[in-house]
Amino acid sequence: MTESDSAAAAALDAGDGAGDERRDFLLIATSVIGATGTALALWPFIDTMNPSADVLALASTEIDLSPIEEGQSITIVWRGKPVFVRRRTAAEIEEARATPLDQLPDPEPDEARAEKSEWLILVGICTHLGCIPLGQKSGDPRGNFGGWFCPCHGSHYDTSGRIRKGPAPENLVRPPYAFLDETTIRIG
Amino acid sequence: MVGRILAATVAAVITVAAANAAEAPRPPGQKWSFGEIFGTYDRNALRRGLTVYTSVCGACHSLDLVAYRHLGGVDYTEDQIKAIAAEFEVEDGPDEDGEMFTRTALPADTFAAPFPNVQAARAANGGTYPPDLSLITKARKRGADYLYALLTEYRDEAPEGFELLDGMYYNEYFPGHQIAMPTPLFEGSVEYTDGTEATVAQMAWDVTTFLAWAAEPEMEERKRLGIKVLIFVLVLTAMLYALKRQIWSRLH
Amino acid sequence: MSQPTWKNPIVAWIDYRLPVFTFAHHELVDYPTPRNLNYWWNFGSLAGVMLVILIVTGVFLAMHYTPHTDYAFASVERIMRDVNYGWLIRYLHMNGGSIFFLVVYIHLFRGLYYGSYKAPREVLWIIGVVIIFCMMATAFMGYVLPWGQMSFWAATVITNLFSAVPLFGEEIVNWLWGGFSVANPTLNRFYALHFLLPFVIFALVFVHLWALHVHKSNNPLGVEMTGDSDSIPFHPYYTIKDAFGLGVLFLVYFAFTFFAPNFFLEPDNYIEANPLVTPTHILPEWYLMPFYAILRAITFDIWFISAKLIGVIAMFASIAVLFLLPWLDTSPVRSATFRPVFKQFFWILVIDCVVLGYVGANPPEGWFIPLGQIATAYYFIHFLVLIPLIGFLERPRAVPDSIASAITAGTNPGVEQS
Numbered sequence: 032m033t034e035s036d037s038a039a040a041a042a043l044d045a046g047d048g049a050g051d052e053r054r055d056f057l058l059i060a061t062s063v064i065g066a067t068g069t070a071l072a073l074w075p076f077i078d079t080m081n082p083s084a085d086v087l088a089l090a091s092t093e094i095d096l097s098p099i100e101e102g103q104s105i106t107i108v109w110r111g112k113p114v115f116v117r118r119r120t121a122a123e124i125e126e127a128r129a130t131p132l133d134q135l136p137d138p139e140p141d142e143a144r145a146e147k148s149e150w151l152i153l154v155g156i157c158t159h160l161g162c163i164p165l166g167q168k169s170g171d172p173r174g175n176f177g178g179w180f181c182p183c184h185g186s187h188y189d190t191s192g193r194i195r196k197g198p199a200p201e202n203l204v205r206p207p208y209a210f211l212d213e214t215t216i217r218i219g
Numbered sequence: 220m221v222g223r224i225l226a227a228t229v230a231a232v233i234t235v236a237a238a239n240a241a242e243a244p245r246p247p248g249q250k251w252s253f254g255e256i257f258g259t260y261d262r263n264a265l266r267r268g269l270t271v272y273t274s275v276c277g278a279c280h281s282l283d284l285v286a287y288r289h290l291g292g293v294d295y296t297e298d299q300i301k302a303i304a305a306e307f308e309v310e311d312g313p314d315e316d317g318e319m320f321t322r323t324a325l326p327a328d329t330f331a332a333p334f335p336n337v338q339a340a341r342a343a344n345g346g347t348y349p350p351d352l353s354l355i356t357k358a359r360k361r362g363a364d365y366l367y368a369l370l371t372e373y374r375d376e377a378p379e380g381f382e383l384l385d386g387m388y389y390n391e392y393f394p395g396h397q398i399a400m401p402t403p404l405f406e407g408s409v410e411y412t413d414g415t416e417a418t419v420a421q422m423a424w425d426v427t428t429f430l431a432w433a434a435e436p437e438m439e440e441r442k443r444l445g446i447k448v449l450i451f452v453l454v455l456t457a458m459l460y461a462l463k464r465q466i467w468s469r470l471h
Numbered sequence: 472m473s474q475p476t477w478k479n480p481i482v483a484w485i486d487y488r489l490p491v492f493t494f495a496h497h498e499l500v501d502y503p504t505p506r507n508l509n510y511w512w513n514f515g516s517l518a519g520v521m522l523v524i525l526i527v528t529g530v531f532l533a534m535h536y537t538p539h540t541d542y543a544f545a546s547v548e549r550i551m552r553d554v555n556y557g558w559l560i561r562y563l564h565m566n567g568g569s570i571f572f573l574v575v576y577i578h579l580f581r582g583l584y585y586g587s588y589k590a591p592r593e594v595l596w597i598i599g600v601v602i603i604f605c606m607m608a609t610a611f612m613g614y615v616l617p618w619g620q621m622s623f624w625a626a627t628v629i630t631n632l633f634s635a636v637p638l639f640g641e642e643i644v645n646w647l648w649g650g651f652s653v654a655n656p657t658l659n660r661f662y663a664l665h666f667l668l669p670f671v672i673f674a675l676v677f678v679h680l681w682a683l684h685v686h687k688s689n690n691p692l693g694v695e696m697t698g699d700s701d702s703i704p705f706h707p708y709y710t711i712k713d714a715f716g717l718g719v720l721f722l723v724y725f726a727f728t729f730f731a732p733n734f735f736l737e738p739d740n741y742i743e744a745n746p747l748v749t750p751t752h753i754l755p756e757w758y759l760m761p762f763y764a765i766l767r768a769i770t771f772d773i774w775f776i777s778a779k780l781i782g783v784i785a786m787f788a789s790i791a792v793l794f795l796l797p798w799l800d801t802s803p804v805r806s807a808t809f810r811p812v813f814k815q816f817f818w819i820l821v822i823d824c825v826v827l828g829y830v831g832a833n834p835p836e837g838w839f840i841p842l843g844q845i846a847t848a849y850y851f852i853h854f855l856v857l858i859p860l861i862g863f864l865e866r867p868r869a870v871p872d873s874i875a876s877a878i879t880a881g882t883n884p885g886v887e888q889s
Contacts (some may be wrong), residue, residue, distance in 0.1 A: 057465060061458040065714075068451060075556035079531050084553040088288050088327035228562050256730060284548045353548070357733065360742035364582070394751070434741075435553060437558040444559070445729025452725060456718030463715045470506070 091219035113155035127191035159199035246368035268429025280360035283328035307331035348400035390421035503702035505690035513716035538662035543618035572758035590781030595682035618738030635780035693805025760831030768847035801862030
């Protein structure tokens, strides 16, 4: 609503140019309404750039965990990012829990990393510079700590997805998720 | 491949020739709930119309641009939408082995299409492609009236002297009067859960309401915002006029 | 005109180095404007606002549109259904095009009526005609982008016109298409050009205004401003008048956008493009109908020149003739107010253009063919024969000495009573 711009300018300057003429109500009221209209008209334009309905509809993903065997990992795409879902073995859980926190660059107990100890669900993006760490497939290198290994700059993650060695500053991020039932989770 | 192109061309020529042969009469105007300036979609008719679409039209016609989740815009709850979607299977994939697979439809999916592609739709329908219905009321002049007239005015026999091609049906309101779609609606073609009697007129009315929504799901929001915007601009314009008179009065 | 002194130190600092504020003050505030402009003079600024609205809505649409034949139609529908307020932005853009043309056509006919094309405003006029030509090209390519049936077939028909060019016709058409039919390369380049041209128009508008500000506005009397008593400062008098006019225009524009958004559009464009099925009637948008009628009016070959080529030439000539208008009009008097005969023929031309539009909207069958031919012939006769003749033969009424004297004498029919 560009008319309000020029109206506002017209109105304000008119008073100015008229010198000692009193600032009158109509002029100010019109300017205020015009400016309000312009401001309101901006919103639809700004809002078009927010995530659209079809994007939001895919913002959460439901996953059936039942086909994943113990020790197996799957990668799913959630909001355009890879999410690692690993069904950990008892040994892996044990190893993660036994690690003293003072050995960790980003200390976090394993209990805080997995809602159900068996299921480790993490955003598969290295916290260093955004590469995708290896370790999902059976033949992949898993680094020195049995978790994931980022080939870009050599970050090693453990079986809890915590950074242990290399340049990455933080542990792999835990996405928001909830168990809908025993074998179904909703991420996002 | 060549055969397919040839068939499509022949079909196209027939369509154009048919359309040229005779103009269809103007469909009678109906009083639609959504037709008036502040009108909205009649929710009951729309719900019944969804039943008609899924159990009758949906057998041949796709609705590619409409997703199950869009039903949320006309007061379907999330659970209802999930339940409706769950009645359909959609193709997804490829999976890890490179195979396509089918899965239960989700609210984010568009309405499950009856045929995988246009060619399959043609092949299954005697060479004629049943058009996608997502925009049908917008893609015809006086779309809702036309659709209702088309659905209710099938005739068993063509008028005397009218040469009806093989496998075609006579319809007063279809351009050229020859339509490849057989009479779609019969008394009781569907069973309404709300107890409404499923007459042909009722079903045509309901499915037209549903398809009008499918074509213009933004209509209610558009009208609601439109009235606010127009009132606002009207007030502002009146004030600008008063201000203009005030400023110009200084000239005298 | 006083040199403004800027009180705000930042404004003063900038203005000393780059006098944008002084410039704006001269051209938008102090700018002397004839005191007797009527509401027909609003349409220039209205057109400017519409251009800005179209560019802004267009840029936001471009963020969501996919210029590929497989996705274009669906991406437009995604804008309509899923993008937040996408339907609003698209309908504003779609109807904005029609409103823009409506406003510009009124602006053009205002210029024709009041002789605004005459010396010393010929260049101003010519730039205006170039703007309209660019608008048509932009609008045509924009029509193609949704990739509906009308998009595809309008693109096919219009690009095929160039096949009328002797010797190289086919090569030119293939070059335009980037292939052997309207297809993905065509859509891609139309999108690029549809995005580019509005900015070219914007630059042309700037030059148009530059030329305007050299000799200032014409006015309903068609006599030049001679002194301070003839003019009033642009601000606040015409800023507020333009603002009010804009409010009225927005009422019309928004009424269509919100309550009849598809009024100007052919329903066929909601059917996805199908290269194998031609719609029964291929129609451009309403604002191109008169030119479409001229294009189809020529149904006969002249000597060795094909009807098609003559049609194309006639269509382009219908715009080109406007370039010559300043020299075709032989009358020393500008305003139709004082030209009784010219005034009659002006209105006949208006009717002729409406008839051309009506013919363009209908299939070239039956009596539409001779009607289109007569209307086309009249269009050219008006400019090439009648306008020069009327200038010589007409006896104009007495023209006042100045705007101020006409107002004092009360003989100024154009002046607005406020």
